[in-house]
Amino acid sequence: MTKKYTKEHEWIEQHGAHWRIGITEYAQEQLGDVVMVDLPAIGRNVSAGEECMAIESVKAASDIYSPIAGAIVAINETLLDNPALVNEDPENSGWLFDLEANATDNLETLMDAASYQSFVEELQ
Amino acid sequence: MSEVSLKTSLHSWHQQQGGKLVDFAGYTLPLSYTGGGVLAEHQHTREAASLFDVSHMGQVQIPYSDSARSALAQLFPVALDTLTAGHARYTFLTTAQGGIIDDCIITADGDAGWFIVLNASRKAVDLQHIRSTFTAAGADATAIKEYNECALIAIQGPATAKLISAIFPAAADLLFMQSVCVDSPFGRCRISRCGYTGEDGFEISIANDAAATFAQQLIANPLCKPAGLGARDSLRLEAGLCLYGNELNENTSPVEARLVWAIPKALRRADACYFGAAPIAEQINNGAARRLVALLPQSKTPVRQGGELYYQGTAVGQVTSGVYSPTLSVPIALGMIATSVAADAELNVNVRGRDIACQQTTLPFVPHRYYRG
Secondary structure: OOOEEOOOOEEEEEEOOEEEEEEOHHHHHHHOOEEEEEOOOOOOEEOOOOEEEEEEEOOOEEEEEOOOEEEEEEEOOHHHHOOOHHHHOOOOOOOOEEEEEEEOHHHHHOEOHHHHHHHHHHHO | OOOOOEEOOOHHHHHHOOEEEEEEOOEEEEEEEOOOOHHHHHHHHHHOEEEEEOOOOEEEEEOOOHHHHHHHHHHOOOOOOOOOOOEEEEEEEEOOOOOEEEEEEEEEOHHHOEEEEEOHHHHHHHHHHHHHHHHHOOOOHHHOEEOOOEEEEEEEOOOHHHHHHHHOHHHHHOOOOEEEEEEEOOEEEEEEOOOOOOOOEEEEEEEHHHHHHHHHHHHOOOOEEEOOHHHHHHHHHHOOOOOEOOOEOOOOOOOOOOOHHHOOHHHOOOOOOOOOHHHHHHHHHHOOOEEEEEEEEOOOOOOOOOOEEEEOOEEEEEEEEEEEEOOOOEEEEEEEEEOOOOOOOOEEEEEOOEEEEEEEEOOOOOOOOOOOO
């Protein structure tokens, strides 16, 4: 399963038995310097499209939506001390949280890398 | 559809510098620059010097006349008789009810009149109010001139004096809140020693066609880098300076916003001639219903503008501005609360379902470093 992308600029990718979620390079560029990452509680159940955490830049908070329904099984604790990792490496080591999926139907509606690329180009 | 966003004379220069352009108060301006970013631009301002394009602000020239002077005395709580040539004051346009129409800097130019810098978001409202007051007072409203042919460039930070006096030798003699007009290699410029960061610095009013060359010459020195609106906001909040639309509005008085220091003692009377003198004097003597407070959230989570402030479960006010402070590495905020709340009371703001405790503190969050000689 390859990486999929949302219109809200999150990415989702299979990670072992779970799904890993983060924000895209374009999103971190738009947010600017990340100063605090407010990660979700482990064990929390979220529905697809639910606002479940926030990323704080100097000036504003940006909500992050879960691309699919499931339970939060892990968070990237490195970000608690080093929130700037979201800027430096958003699509790898700057990941946000892992989900155990309830349903993956929603993945069908998300963009692949090529579609996301054109989506972003249209925004610029 | 929104209206067309105006471009300043530094528009192309911002693009060349990698400015991330956004619409702000009807103008296209950089939020930050690629290769910089809000944090780096903020820190560079505190350590060296930054250049900010503030050409969106209104620059207004009012020629001297006795009737203009009488009209200005109604518009602002400023003692014009003690505001001598070359001196500037922070003041505000007040409503008859004692609210604030805008905050601004007025500079006296002696026989030439006065120069006023207004907020971009308010300049249309301000000018209409100024002109109608002039007309009602029998002063010549048509003589009021908006200076669209000049850019306004702020250079702020501890290295600024050295950089600016190398170009304008007269700048070295200015103290904080003094202003001079000089002929220079960039034509006729106005140099005012003031700013919105808490640092020593200058605001230079310079012909539009000279602005980009001037900006380029300044940043040729690595001590000076461009900075955007993001850093401008976090710098002013660290310095405890109010922002119109956040802390200030037509329903907030100078007493509530803790700006009484800007009203000369002689004008703190109900019979002073400026609009709103009576309600403002009443509040000075008997207290206002609300007061501005400086807040330190006891969490890494910043509290933001509009957040409801609670004291022991009761709503007592709102957060008016909140940012992460790059200098202190903690969130900081300003809020407007009921004066009945004690000065040492701990307040709470609910952010995403969690209560964030906020301690009241004193302003500024970061000490001012104005040059007073």
